[in-house]
Amino acid sequence: MERNTKLHGLVALFDTPDQIIHAAEKVSHSGYKDFDVHTPYPVHGMDDAMKLKPSKLGYVTLVFGLSGAAFALLLMWWTMVVDYPMNIGGKPFFSLPAFIPVTFELTVLFATLATVIGMITFFFRFPDNKHPLHDTPYMQAVSRDKYGVFIGASDPKFDVKEVRALFESLGGKKISEIMEIEKTWQDAFNPKFIGILVTTAILVSGGTYFALNKLLYITPFNWMEHQFRGVPQEKSDFFADSRMMREPVAGTVARGHMPYEFKDSVAQPADPVENPLVNSPEIFKLGQKKYLTFCSPCHGDYGDGDSRLNQQFPNPPSLHTTKLRDWKDGNIYHVITNGQNVMPSYSHQMTVKERWAVVSYIRALQKAKNASETEIEQFRKENTSNGN
Amino acid sequence: MATKDLTYVKKELPGKILNIGIALLAIGLIVGAFGLLLDPTRAKFSYLLGFFYLLTIGMGALFLISLEYVVNADWSTPIRRIPEFISASVPLFIVVAIPLFFFIHDLYHWSHTDAVATDALLKIKEPYLNITFFVIRVVATFVIWSLYYFFIVRNSRKQDETKDQKLTKKNIIASAIFIPVFAITITFSAIDWMMSLEPHWFSTIYGVYVFSGTMLAGLAATTLAVVLLKENGYLHPRMTNDHLSSLGGLLFGFVNFWAYIAFSQFLLIWYANLPEETFWFIDRWEGMWGAITLTLIVVHFLVPYALLLPAPAKKDPKRLKFAAVWLLVAHLLDLYWLIMPQYHGEKSGLHYILTEFGFPIAAIGVLIIVFYFNFKKHNAVPVGDPKLDRGLNFKL
Known part of the structure; x- marks a missing residue:
C-alpha cells in the first residue's frame, strides 16, 4: 500500500500477557488518550488496565431490541387483528400469550443484527479498509503470538522520542513507526476487497439456499408421504371382485345433489314434487x-x-x-x-x-x-x- | 502480576447473627403454632410452604457446588464455602419433614383410600400416589442428597489440611453423577410435594419450573451472603467485584430461565385450552389470586430483570444485595402461588394470612443458625483448593 511520510503512530511488541497488562497500565497512567492494545485473544483484566469506559454498543442493542419488540407487536396486531382477522381456536384476535414467542424472536433478531452491523459500521468504520496498521509486520505479529501496544500521533502528548523511551523502559521490542496510508475514494472498490465481499456473499447466500431448499427437504421419515394406496383401474388382490375402484355404498347421495325420486317412472306421479324456487x-x-x-x-x-x-x-x-x-x-x-x-x-x-x-x-x-x-x-x- | 498471596485470616461471625437466627426461628414457630390453633389445615399448608422454602434454598446452593466442580469453574472457588454452609440444611430436611407425614391426610387428597376408590383417575394413579411409596420416595431422595452433601463437604474440608488434589477429582466425579440424579430427584420432589396437592392435574414441565425457582433461590441466598461477608471483610482480601459479576450474571440468567419456563407452561396450557389442564390456572386467576399472579410476574421477572440488566449492575454490591433479598421474597411468593391455592378453606382475614408466613420465617432462622455454626467451625475460604489462586486472580 502507498504510504506517505506522515506519522500515524508508534508500536511496540511484548512477549507475555502480564507484560502487556503492565504496559497498558503504564501507558494509560502516563496520560495518553489515543492508544490501543492488540492481542491475539481477549486478555482478562485489559479493560481495567486500559481504563476503558463501558462500550456504547450496549445502547445500540437496547434501542434496536426494543424496536424489534415494538415492530413484532405492531406487525401481529396489523396482520392478525386489522388486515386479516382469523379465528384461531376461539382465542381473541389480539392474544398476547400467542404473540410473545414471535416478539421475543424478533427482539433478539433486531438486537443481534443491529449489534453486529453497528459494530462493523460505527466502530470498525466499514467500508474503510485502509487502516494504517493493516499490512504491517506489527499486525502480523499480534495476530499470531505477540502482544502489541500502539500510541497514535494525534495524541496531544505525543512525542516520538518520549514514546520510544516509554516503550523501551517497559521492555517493548521491535518498536517501529507506522506511516499514514494515502486514502482515495476508490479504496472501497479495491479488487481484493470487492473479491472478498463477493465471495463471502456467494458463500453465505449459497449456504443459506442449500440449507433452506435442499437440506431441509431431505426427509428422514417418508412413511406418511409415500403410503400404500390404490390407483384407478388397478388390479386388487384384496377385494373379492379384484377391482381397486370401489362402488359407492347403496343409497349414497353426492354432496349438493338431490336425486329426483320419480326418475324411473314414465307415468305422471300422483303426488309430484313441489317447486322449490321462489319467483323473482x-x-x-x-x-x-x-x-x-x-x-x-x-x-x-x-x-x-x-x-x-x-x-x-x-x-x-x-x-x-x-x-x-x-x-x-x-x-x-x-x-x-x-x-x-x-x-x-x-x-x-x-x-x-x-x-x-x-x-x-x-x-x-x-x-x-x-x-x-x-x-x-x-x-x-x-x-x-x-x-x- | 499474579500475586501468590493466599493468606487468609479466619474471623468469627458476631454472636448477634446467631441471636437473630434463633429469634427468627422462635418468632416463626410461635406464629406458626398460633396459626395451627386458629386454622389447623391452613397452617399445615403453610408448614409445607416453609419446608419447601428451606428445601429449595438448600438444594439450590448444593446444586451450585456441584456445578462448580463439574464445569471446573475458577471464579467461584473462593466463595464455594458459602453455598456449602447454606446447604448444610440438607441433612435436616428429613427431620423438618417429619410433621408433614402426620399432616398427609389434610394436605393430600390422594391419601384418602375411600376417595381414591370412587375416583377413576386417582385409581389409575394409585400405584404411584400412595402413602407407602410416597414415604419411600421422600426418604430415598433426602438420603441421596444428604450422602452427596456429606461426601463433597468432607472432601472439601479435608483439603484445607492435606491440600490433596485428588480430593477435587473425587468431588468432580461425585458431582457428575449427582447432577442427573438431582434432576430426577428434584422433579420427583416437586411432583410429590406440590403437584400432587392437586392430584387430577398434571404438567410435564412442572419439575423444571420448580428447579428454576430452586436454582434462583440458592443463587440469591449465596449472593446475599457473599456480598454481606465480603463487605465486612470475612472473605479473602483478594476478592474483587469481578467475582460478584458472575453471581449477578447467573442471577440474571436464572431470572430469565424462570420466566421462560413459567411462560412455556402457561402458553401450552392456554393454547390447548383443555379443561383438565386449565383449571389449575383458573384457580390461580379468580378472585384475589389474579392479582397475586400478576404481582408474581412483576416481582419475579420484570423488576429483577430491570434491576440486573445493565452490565455494571451485575457487580455493584448494593444492587446485588437488594436484588438478592428481592428475589428471596419473590421466590417465597412463587412457592405461595404454587401451594396455597390448593387450600380451599373458607376462613379468611388478615390474621390468618399473617400466620402463613410463620413457618417460612422459621425456615430463614434455621438457615441462619446452620450457617452460623458451620461458619464458626470451618474456614470460610477453601484454603487448600488447588484452584483457589486462579480463582482469586479472576478478572473480567
Whole structure:
C-alpha cells in the first residue's frame, strides 16, 4: 500500500500477557488518550488496565431490541387483528400469550443484527479498509503470538522520542513507526476487497439456499408421504371382485345433489314434487332464456305449439290447454326431466334449478294468455303508477 | 502480576447473627403454632410452604457446588464455602419433614383410600400416589442428597489440611453423577410435594419450573451472603467485584430461565385450552389470586430483570444485595402461588394470612443458625483448593 511520510503512530511488541497488562497500565497512567492494545485473544483484566469506559454498543442493542419488540407487536396486531382477522381456536384476535414467542424472536433478531452491523459500521468504520496498521509486520505479529501496544500521533502528548523511551523502559521490542496510508475514494472498490465481499456473499447466500431448499427437504421419515394406496383401474388382490375402484355404498347421495325420486317412472306421479324456487325477476329471466333455447323450437316462443318445426315433426301440444294449466308444477317438471312420447329428457341439458325456472316461466306464460280483464286492469294500475 | 498471596485470616461471625437466627426461628414457630390453633389445615399448608422454602434454598446452593466442580469453574472457588454452609440444611430436611407425614391426610387428597376408590383417575394413579411409596420416595431422595452433601463437604474440608488434589477429582466425579440424579430427584420432589396437592392435574414441565425457582433461590441466598461477608471483610482480601459479576450474571440468567419456563407452561396450557389442564390456572386467576399472579410476574421477572440488566449492575454490591433479598421474597411468593391455592378453606382475614408466613420465617432462622455454626467451625475460604489462586486472580 502507498504510504506517505506522515506519522500515524508508534508500536511496540511484548512477549507475555502480564507484560502487556503492565504496559497498558503504564501507558494509560502516563496520560495518553489515543492508544490501543492488540492481542491475539481477549486478555482478562485489559479493560481495567486500559481504563476503558463501558462500550456504547450496549445502547445500540437496547434501542434496536426494543424496536424489534415494538415492530413484532405492531406487525401481529396489523396482520392478525386489522388486515386479516382469523379465528384461531376461539382465542381473541389480539392474544398476547400467542404473540410473545414471535416478539421475543424478533427482539433478539433486531438486537443481534443491529449489534453486529453497528459494530462493523460505527466502530470498525466499514467500508474503510485502509487502516494504517493493516499490512504491517506489527499486525502480523499480534495476530499470531505477540502482544502489541500502539500510541497514535494525534495524541496531544505525543512525542516520538518520549514514546520510544516509554516503550523501551517497559521492555517493548521491535518498536517501529507506522506511516499514514494515502486514502482515495476508490479504496472501497479495491479488487481484493470487492473479491472478498463477493465471495463471502456467494458463500453465505449459497449456504443459506442449500440449507433452506435442499437440506431441509431431505426427509428422514417418508412413511406418511409415500403410503400404500390404490390407483384407478388397478388390479386388487384384496377385494373379492379384484377391482381397486370401489362402488359407492347403496343409497349414497353426492354432496349438493338431490336425486329426483320419480326418475324411473314414465307415468305422471300422483303426488309430484313441489317447486322449490321462489319467483323473482332473476328466476323468470333464467327460465325465459332456457325456455327459448330448449323448448321454443317445438313449443313455440309463447307456448302455443306453433313453432317453425311444425309439420316436420308430430305437432307438439300447446302449453295453454286446460289439462296443462291444471297440472301441478311437479307434473311439468316430471315431463322436462323424464320426457314424454317423442319429447326426450332434458335432464342433461338443464340443471335442476334451470328446469324449475322453466316451469316458473311456463306458469307466467299461461297466466299472460289467460288473464281476465280485471287482472289486466290491476296489472296496468300497478305498473303505471309512476305517472305514465 | 499474579500475586501468590493466599493468606487468609479466619474471623468469627458476631454472636448477634446467631441471636437473630434463633429469634427468627422462635418468632416463626410461635406464629406458626398460633396459626395451627386458629386454622389447623391452613397452617399445615403453610408448614409445607416453609419446608419447601428451606428445601429449595438448600438444594439450590448444593446444586451450585456441584456445578462448580463439574464445569471446573475458577471464579467461584473462593466463595464455594458459602453455598456449602447454606446447604448444610440438607441433612435436616428429613427431620423438618417429619410433621408433614402426620399432616398427609389434610394436605393430600390422594391419601384418602375411600376417595381414591370412587375416583377413576386417582385409581389409575394409585400405584404411584400412595402413602407407602410416597414415604419411600421422600426418604430415598433426602438420603441421596444428604450422602452427596456429606461426601463433597468432607472432601472439601479435608483439603484445607492435606491440600490433596485428588480430593477435587473425587468431588468432580461425585458431582457428575449427582447432577442427573438431582434432576430426577428434584422433579420427583416437586411432583410429590406440590403437584400432587392437586392430584387430577398434571404438567410435564412442572419439575423444571420448580428447579428454576430452586436454582434462583440458592443463587440469591449465596449472593446475599457473599456480598454481606465480603463487605465486612470475612472473605479473602483478594476478592474483587469481578467475582460478584458472575453471581449477578447467573442471577440474571436464572431470572430469565424462570420466566421462560413459567411462560412455556402457561402458553401450552392456554393454547390447548383443555379443561383438565386449565383449571389449575383458573384457580390461580379468580378472585384475589389474579392479582397475586400478576404481582408474581412483576416481582419475579420484570423488576429483577430491570434491576440486573445493565452490565455494571451485575457487580455493584448494593444492587446485588437488594436484588438478592428481592428475589428471596419473590421466590417465597412463587412457592405461595404454587401451594396455597390448593387450600380451599373458607376462613379468611388478615390474621390468618399473617400466620402463613410463620413457618417460612422459621425456615430463614434455621438457615441462619446452620450457617452460623458451620461458619464458626470451618474456614470460610477453601484454603487448600488447588484452584483457589486462579480463582482469586479472576478478572473480567
